[in-house]
Amino acid sequence: MSLQVQKNPIMVNVAYAGILFVCVCGFLGLLSNGKTTDWAMTNFLDLWIFAVAIVGGVVAISMGARSPFIIASGAVGIFVALTATQDTLVRYLSLSALLFAIGMYGMVKSRNAVRVLMSIELMLNAVNINLIAFAKFIDPAEVKGQLFAIFILTVAAAEAAVGLAIVLSVYRNTSTVDMNKFDLLKW
Amino acid sequence: MEQYMMLHDYVSNAAAETALFYLISIFAIIMSVGVISDRNVIRSGFILIGVFGAISGLFLLLQAQFLALAQVMIYAVGITLVVVIALMLTNPRSEKDTSYENEPVSKDGSPISPFQRLRLIGPAFVGILSFFTIYTAIRSESWIASGEQVSPDNVRVLGTALTTTYSLPFEFASVLLLAALIGAIMLAKAERPTPVIEIGIDE
Known part of the structure; x- marks a missing residue:
């Protein structure tokens, strides 16, 4: 009997989802401080919606769904569920926060430098929605x-012009736009 | 003026405003997810135009007519044009953008460890955390909305403020644009091979 356990990706992901769910439930239980679950339900409904969405996303990834589809449906679902009963101003601010978060996700995730700049433009637009x-x-x-x-x-x-000029200049020197290969300042 | 009154009447109707808001914002969210996750970078550059158009619709909904049109002109035409030209010059087809594939196995074929899997979901963690932080800040504040309407001539108010109270930042913005213009030209200029000066070489 070998110690090599057959790793099933689906089971690993479901295990992560379970750990996450237990953590959120424990946090809420800590907050509710022995009061009824109704109290946690009414006061932290946002957190519950959030936890359910994250767990659903992780389970969907383990079922093999493509990640853009999950992100899009999860973002729209969270947005509608969180803002359906809010004021108009909070709706706009939540949309702005969501677009900012999507931009930040894209900035961290993507490896193409031009797409990183696009994500930054997205974040600046989100800030503009906020201000207006x-x-x-x-x-x-x-x-x-x-x-x-x-x-x-x-x-x-100005930022777009200078950033894209820098990308062009780096491309001319290294003939790549992969963020992981930008190590010009390393020695 | 009649055009404006039409917009104003439309926006002040709460049900129509809510319906339009949700329509435009869902459109914008789906498009922006498309921007960051499309496999083809040039196509995501064109989807970016759709995002900016949707956001300009939101500006119209917020009765910021000048900014809606400026958004279309600067972002949807100017910046996207620059982005697409940069994409064409850098030729992104030569390398495959692999950052959006679910990678169930590592390169040598062995199944990846749970820690590597955690590293794969790191960007999603960053995005979710930033959204949740900002959303919590928004929710925990009680915003006192003044019940007034935006004045019909808000473009005039904007122009007056821009040329009187905020004239100094306005001038600085022009200096910033000039500096960015010169800097971008300097950076993107093709480097000529340095001319070899040959002086005093006789046969």
Whole structure:
């Protein structure tokens, strides 16, 4: 009898999902401090929605679904479930947070330098949504948020031009745009 | 003016505003996931135009007409054009973007360990954590919305503020753009081989 256990990826993923779920439940139990589960249910509904979505995503990955499909459906589901009963301002801010998180995910995940720049543009756009929502709902008399959004637009244009020029220059020297191979400053 | 009143009436209807908001935002979310996960980088550059268009629709919904049009002109035309040109110059087809494949096995064929699997889900962890942090900050704040409407001539307010109170940042923005322009040209310029100066060589 060998010690080599046959590793089943599905079972590993389901095990991760279970550990995650137990952690979230334990955290909520800690917070509820012996009160009824109704209390945790009403006060931390966001966290519950979140945990269910993450566990569902992990299970779907273990079933072999493609990750873009899971990200898209999970993001839309979380967004609608979290903001259906909220104010209009919180809806806009949540959309902004979601787009920012998607941009950050893309920035960390992708290996093509140009796609990293695209993700940064996405994040800047999310910030613009934030500012313009504030301009409409908090400060409608003198729309200062739109003013700041104009400056962000300017900086984004400058950043795109310089960033892509740097990518071109690096490509000319190393003939690759893979982020993992950018080690020019290493010696 | 009549055009504006139409937009204003449309936006002040709560049900129509909510329906339009969800339509546009779901469109934007799906498109942005497409941007970061499409296998073909040039196609994701074109999907980016769709994201910017959807966000410009959201700006119209928020009654920021000037910014909606500026968004279309600067982002959807300008920046995307630069991105696509850069993609064409760097020829991304020559290397395969493998960062979006589920990798059940490592390179030598053995099944990967749980720790490597954790490293694979690291980016997802970063994204989820950032969303959850920002969302918690949003939820725990009680926003006091002033019940007023955005003034119909908010473009005039914007222009006045930009040329009086905020004229100094405005000028600095122009300096920043000039510096970025010169820097981008300097960086992207093709390097000529340095001319070899030959002086005083006689036969």
